[in-house]
Amino acid sequence: DQQVKQNSPSLSVQEGRISILNCDYTNSMFDYFLWYKKYPAEGPTFLISISSIKDKNEDGRFTVFLNKSAKHLSLHIVPSQPGDSAVYFCAARTWGNDYKLSFGAGTTVTVRA
Amino acid sequence: EAQVTQNPRYLITVTGKKLTVTCSQNMNHEYMSWYRQDPGLGLRQIYYSMNVEVTDKGDVPEGYKVSRKEKRNFPLILESPSPNQTSLYFCASSLRLGGTDTQYFGPGTRLTVL
Numbered sequence: 001d002q003q004v005k006q007n008s009p010s011l012s013v014q015e016g017r018i019s020i021l022n023c024d025y026t027n028s029m030f031d032y033f034l035w036y037k038k039y040p041a042e043g044p045t046f047l048i049s050i051s052s053i054k055d056k057n058e059d060g061r062f063t064v065f066l067n068k069s070a071k072h073l074s075l076h077i078v079p080s081q082p083g084d085s086a087v088y089f090c091a092a093r094t095w096g097n098d099y100k101l102s103f104g105a106g107t108t109v110t111v112r113a
Numbered sequence: 114e115a116q117v118t119q120n121p122r123y124l125i126t127v128t129g130k131k132l133t134v135t136c137s138q139n140m141n142h143e144y145m146s147w148y149r150q151d152p153g154l155g156l157r158q159i160y161y162s163m164n165v166e167v168t169d170k171g172d173v174p175e176g177y178k179v180s181r182k183e184k185r186n187f188p189l190i191l192e193s194p195s196p197n198q199t200s201l202y203f204c205a206s207s208l209r210l211g212g213t214d215t216q217y218f219g220p221g222t223r224l225t226v227l
Contacts, residue, residue, distance in 0.1 A: 004155075034215070041220070043205070043218030044218045046215035046216065089155060099161050099169070099209075100158060100171065101158065102172075103148075103156040105154055105155040
């Protein structure tokens with residue numbers, strides 16, 4: 001049973017607009033969340049993360065929001081650029097186990113010119 | 114250049130023929146891990162290693178073996194591959210998870226078992 005769910009397999013957005021990617025989780029023991037970006041024929045690369053004690057983390061065009069009560073996090077990309085077209089994975093770490101990550105199924109983002 | 118390398122990148126084999134996928138990192142990371150990526154399921158952890166000679170099962174360890182005899186290498190062994198192990202495999206390494214320590218992934222190995 002997947003504990004991290006990305007319910008939107010794909011997202012298409014106009015260049016310059018905001019991309020919002022969503023992620024839901026079921027395990028209340030998750031204490032750290034990460035987003036990874038993956039281009040075709042390459043491995044995932046780390047994008048941004050957030051601790052469960054925070055509700056927002058920002059890094060340039062990327063912002064992650066965490067709503068613990070709803071067990072929901074989202075990634076905002078503003079403004080979206082063609083190079084942002086990729087698959088985005090949400091991942092979560094279990095408290096007390098630094099070595100195990102649970103990943104969502106991924107969302108494919110396409111940025112239209 | 115800091116990197117995680119995997120070999121081979123592509124492999125087609127037949128059921129039951131033992132194979133090994135190698136993984137090597139040059140960052141002196143303690144932690145290494147193997148994942149498989151399947152459509153609709155994302156990345157699922159197979160095995161991970163916290164340091165030399167220390168390994169543990171992930172979510173989907175059945176049919177796989179690993180070893181960590183040296184810090185830089187973490188090979189994935191399929192003793193008797195089956196078609197349900199056809200997948201895209203990624204090796205990753207990091208100092209540890211969380212904080213500013215992120216996982217670095219290799220480029221992937223596309224395995225097909227006939």
